[in-house]
Structures are given as C-alpha cells and as structure tokens.
Amino acid sequence: MTEAPVFTLRAGRIEDAAGVTELHSQSRFRWGTLRPRYPSLDAVRKWLETRSLDNPYIVAEAEGRIIGDAGLELGKGRRAHAAELGMGVHDAWQGRGVGTALLAAVIDTADNWMNLKRLELTVWTDNAPALALYRKFGFVEEGVLRAYAYRDGAYVDALAMARLRGIG
Template sequence: MLKGKLVQLKAVEREDLPKYLEWMNDSEVRQYLAIGISYPLTMTEENDWYESMLKDKSRKTYAIHTIENDQLIGNCSLFNINWKNQSAVTGIFIGDKNYWGKGYGTEALRLLLYLGFQEFNLRRIELGVFEFNDRAIKSYKKLGFVEEGRKRRAIYRNGNFYDEVIMAILREEYLEKFQKEDEERWRQY
C-alpha cells in the first residue's frame, strides 16, 4: 500500500494472525504494549480482534512488512479516530525482535503519519508510551512528537508501577518537518 526505504504498510490479512499471536504471547514484546489483552492470548481472541478491526470505522490498521524480503515484522494503527475533531491515537509494535533498534519502527510510524495527515486530513495524532521504553521515546521525538503530559504510575510491569508518557504531533509540526521530503518522495511515483 505505502512504501518507504525499509518497510511497507499493507492490509492486515487473516494469514498474519498466527504471527501476531506469537508476538502477543512473547513477554519481551508484551512488556511494551499498552493494550489490555489477556495472557496467554488465544487464536479465538486474535480472530475476534481481526473481525472487529475490519468493521471499525474509527480504526486504520496496517501490517508492517520489510521491503527487502516482504517479511511481516509488526503492526501499526490509527485508532479512536475522531473525524469531526480530526484527531486520532496511534500505536505501533515491531514484534520481530530481529528488527528492533534498526529504524524499521520509526519509518513505519513515519509512513503512518503521512497517511494520517496527508490522506486522512487529521490535525492531531497522539500516543502513549511507557517511561522505560527509551528506544521508542527517542524514535517518537525524532519524528516530531512532543511530550504533553504523564499518567503517573499508571502501568504495572515487572513488579513496578511506571508513568505512561503522553505525546502528540500536530499537522503543522508534521508539515514543517516533512513536507519537502513528502513532495520529493511522492514525485518519484
């Protein structure tokens, strides 16, 4: 659907579900996810998620595939889309740990921001990230997200409570940072 240099965003397919199930049940991957899902997650629950995702008009979800070998490595979404207020929440995860810390997630989110601001005409995109996820926070700041606040001691992980950092980027901030790059990128196609 949308290609970068490292990744492409595609529609989520039913065939992707076993891989998602594997990742959702991996404790190292799960520790970074804000979603409240049962553990262990079952294939029935994963199928239910897939069916609800297809029907949800306030959600746009994409599978993240590598350009190099078309391998599924994660997932990203715009959800709780408020079309009237032109706002959404975003979430992303790279489930394949071989691709952690190598720019794949940053580029996938960059492509998702393009869709949100340029295709869906959103004005504001926010996210929540745990304070201990330094790699993600660095990536979000690189893309132009700004910390707006914290939900203090809102998340319990590994025997401790942690803050959830709330970050957001506005359309004008996105355009200031990426409009020239967008124009050059899409001129190629």
C-alpha cells in the same frame, strides 16, 4: 558494507491472525504495550475481523513473518480530527528500521489521506528507544501519567505524547 534489512509494509488482514499473535507474544514487544501476556489466537482473529476499516492497520512483513504493526484508532464526533497511535516491532527486528518505516507510513496516512490534525499516544517513561523514535517524528510530551499501569510487578509511569499538524 552491510545490506539494509528487507521488509515490506502492507495493510493487515484477517489471515495475519497467527503472525500477529506471534508478534504480540514477544516479551520485548509486550513490555512496551498494555497487551496481555499470552495473547489468544481467537482474540486476535476476532479483533482483526471486527476492527473498523476506517482505522488504518499496517503490518511489516519479512520472509513471510509479521515483524511489526502499527495502527490508528480514529476519534469520533468532536475528536474526529484526532487518532490514537499504537505500534510495536518484533524483538528480533528492533533497531533495524522497522519502527521508523511503520511510523512514517502511519503519519503519511494520517496527514495526506485522512487530514488528521492530532496523533496521540502513551509510552512508558523508561522506553528510551520508543521515545527517541516518537521525538524524531515530531511528537512532544504533554504530561506524565503517574502509576499508569502495572508491569513486571510494579506500577510504571507513562508519557502522554502528541504530534499536532496545522494547529496554532
């Protein structure tokens, strides 16, 4: 019998800048996002310093290293009931429950602490593991975004997905 991997979830901090930069430098992590190829430590530090404290940001940590992150960007005004979700897992930790734990924590925060009604995201149409995870948590496809972004020398499509809570 194998032991479950040990990691913890906690709020992200400014002091995590180097670990977040390393996480965002992972090739598989980056492949699933719109992040630039060579993230700068200064840019990550500035993002951590200036992000709104109203936007939850959670990191997964194991053995003193950041192995995943997830956050919500809250809507404003007439979109105050919604938030955009972004997340990713370190290449070496994919498929080991980190994404599931992060997504569960973000959804719990959205539902039980912020009373959000709509969580939305975009995901590449060819990212089968992410699609399976999002569907497991009740996200549904709302549309295909054709030629959404340029990745690995070609334009790729994305799915717009959302999870609605307590709405008709």
